Amino acid sequence: MNTVDTVSKTVVINRDVLSEKKRRAAELRQQFTERGILVVNLVSSPGSGKTSLLEATAKCWQGQHKMAVLVGDLATERDAERLRPLVPVEQLTTGGACHLELSLVEKGLAKLPLDDVEFLFIENIGNLVCPASHDLAEHLRVSVLSTTEGDDKPGKYPKMYRTSDALVITKTDLLPYVPFSTEDAIADARTIQPELSAFELCSLTGDGVSQWCDFLVQARRRTVCIPAA
Amino acid sequence: MHEKSLVQSLLKQVEAIMREHHAVSVQAVTVEIGPLSGVESLLVEDAFSELLLNSQIGRPSLNIQAVDLTIRCRDCEQASSSPGLTLKCQLCGSNKVQITHGDEFRLMDVSLQIPAESENSVT
Numbered sequence: 001m002n003t004v005d006t007v008s009k010t011v012v013i014n015r016d017v018l019s020e021k022k023r024r025a026a027e028l029r030q031q032f033t034e035r036g037i038l039v040v041n042l043v044s045s046p047g048s049g050k051t052s053l054l055e056a057t058a059k060c061w062q063g064q065h066k067m068a069v070l071v072g073d074l075a076t077e078r079d080a081e082r083l084r085p086l087v088p089v090e091q092l093t094t095g096g097a098c099h100l101e102l103s104l105v106e107k108g109l110a111k112l113p114l115d116d117v118e119f120l121f122i123e124n125i126g127n128l129v130c131p132a133s134h135d136l137a138e139h140l141r142v143s144v145l146s147t148t149e150g151d152d153k154p155g156k157y158p159k160m161y162r163t164s165d166a167l168v169i170t171k172t173d174l175l176p177y178v179p180f181s182t183e184d185a186i187a188d189a190r191t192i193q194p195e196l197s198a199f200e201l202c203s204l205t206g207d208g209v210s211q212w213c214d215f216l217v218q219a220r221r222r223t224v225c226i227p228a229a
Numbered sequence: 230m231h232e233k234s235l236v237q238s239l240l241k242q243v244e245a246i247m248r249e250h251h252a253v254s255v256q257a258v259t260v261e262i263g264p265l266s267g268v269e270s271l272l273v274e275d276a277f278s279e280l281l282l283n284s285q286i287g288r289p290s291l292n293i294q295a296v297d298l299t300i301r302c303r304d305c306e307q308a309s310s311s312p313g314l315t316l317k318c319q320l321c322g323s324n325k326v327q328i329t330h331g332d333e334f335r336l337m338d339v340s341l342q343i344p345a346e347s348e349n350s351v352t
């Protein structure tokens with residue numbers, strides 16, 4: 001047997017395991033910034049109303065601002081089908097995975113007409129743990145929390161709220177019927193992320209939707225390069 | 230359960246380090262996992278042993294170092310460690326804090342077996 005004399009050697013690395021993915025995400029984000037597209041990553045548990053929020057946003061902006069959506073789904077096309085009559089949509093099916101990855105986003109992007117899009121929404125998989133670790137090249141991470149969930153959720157999922165820029169509380173029309181305090185939820189989230197912007201709205205009635213839409217327009221003005229008209 | 234995809238990224242890096250140093254095998258991999266990383270150590274261990282079966286790096290051991298959550302206060306500018314994962318300054322009570330340690334999943338070091346003659350050829 002041909003044996004080789006070997007010696008042990010320890011190589012010190014001290015590097016984020018996701019550093020390469022984060023670098024790619026930062027590069028892609030810069031491209032979006034230069035093209036004038038604000039990218040918004042919507043995260044939440046299942047059933048919090050992300051698709052309804054996107055429908056309401058599209059209706060609010062009809063004829064004023066152009067948006068496109070990448071919808072992450074475990075297996076079905078249902079959410080994408082709901083949005084398709086309103087805006088350009090591309091479906092990303094994870095085949096059961098619990099979060100979206102940058103490579104899936106890149107694949108979906110190639111199929112979207114991005115040339116005159118001002119806002120790109122990524123509807124992440126319903127899960128408050130795994131998506132928190134994955135940078136999808138977004139400018140804003142927005143946590144969506146419905147009034148039918150517990151108002152103590154932010155404290156239970158610290159990493160997700162810690163990395164979010166905004167909190168949207170949905171289904172406020174149900175507040176009279178559910179034990180949910182929007183004040184407690186927002187206060188809880190701000191103990192983790194003091195700079196969190198917060199919105200309360202009802203996608204069904206449209207209550208509060210225009211404040212949310214204004215916030216996005218302002219955020220786009222602050223964040224991306226907007227070509228002179 | 231996203232530990233599998235994270236460990237995949239980890240193993241890719243270890244493979245690259247192995248090639249770079251012309252190593253014949255990898256003995257040990259050390260990672261740091263913070264309590265706010267969103268990564269569960271047990272699941273990382275499971276994913277590591279499972280994914281090793283399809284990798285070129287041999288059968289290294291995995292050392293997981295736990296990190297304490299430490300924060301820096303934006304009000305009093307002091308650093309403190311944070312018991313029970315509360316994100317509050319232990320000195321002045323402010324919640325305007327920045328996490329300095331505790332949300333990371335880092336590759337710390339890799340122990341390699343390299344051919345004796347190439348020991349000095351790689352920096």
Ligand SMILES: [Zn+2]
Nearest residue numbers: 302305318321
């Ligand atoms: Zn302080």
